[in-house]
Amino acid sequence: MDTTRQQKINxxxxxxLSEIFRKQTQQMRGVLVSVSTVRVSPDLGIAKVYLSIFPSEKAEELLENIKxxxxxxxxxxxxxxxxxxxxxxxxxxxLDDSLDYLENIDKLLGKENNSKDE
Incomplete structure (x- = not known):
């Protein structure tokens, strides 16, 4: 459970960071980097930043460049x-892959619904 101070710093x-990434990716057409979550340690010394990158095919490459x-x-x-x-x-x-996970669930549910319709 994060303290109020941790939540504010998050x-x-x-x-x-979202603003920094927005400015940096303006030159790159078709690329979107968003900061989905930040979790700061209790001593405020380490911040884990979870990024959602679109298109997901370039995600690994962009994450390496960011690192x-x-x-x-x-x-x-x-x-x-x-x-x-x-x-x-x-x-x-x-890398925050929760959107890919949700997309996969939607595809699976769509296949299930299509097979029931037949």
């Missing part, structure tokens, strides 16, 4: 939230 980091450039992203985040946070947490990025 939302702050999510908002600012390579994690220091730059942390610096950019520090420029934006430096006044609110004393220490900028270490960022670790993960």
């Amino acid at each position: 939302r702050l980091i999510q908002k600012e 390579i450039n994690v220091k730059t992203l942390r610096f950019d985040l520090g420029q934006k939230v430096g006044k609110q946070l004393r220490v900028i947490p270490e960022l670790s990025f993960y």
Whole structure:
């Protein structure tokens, strides 16, 4: 269970990282990177960032590029939230595949409904 402070920092980091990714992906047509969830550790030293990347075929490649450039992203985040946070947490990025999971469930349910109609 996150404390109120953790929840506020989660939302702050999510908002600012979303803005950073939006600006960076503007040049890349047809690519969308959104920050679905941020979870900060109780000591506020580590932030796990879950990303949803569209199209999902490019997800692994983009996630690797993001992990390579994690220091730059942390610096950019520090420029934006430096006044609110004393220490900028270490960022670790993960792929949020929950949308793919939901899409797969929809496909399976669609197949089931089509077979019943026949």
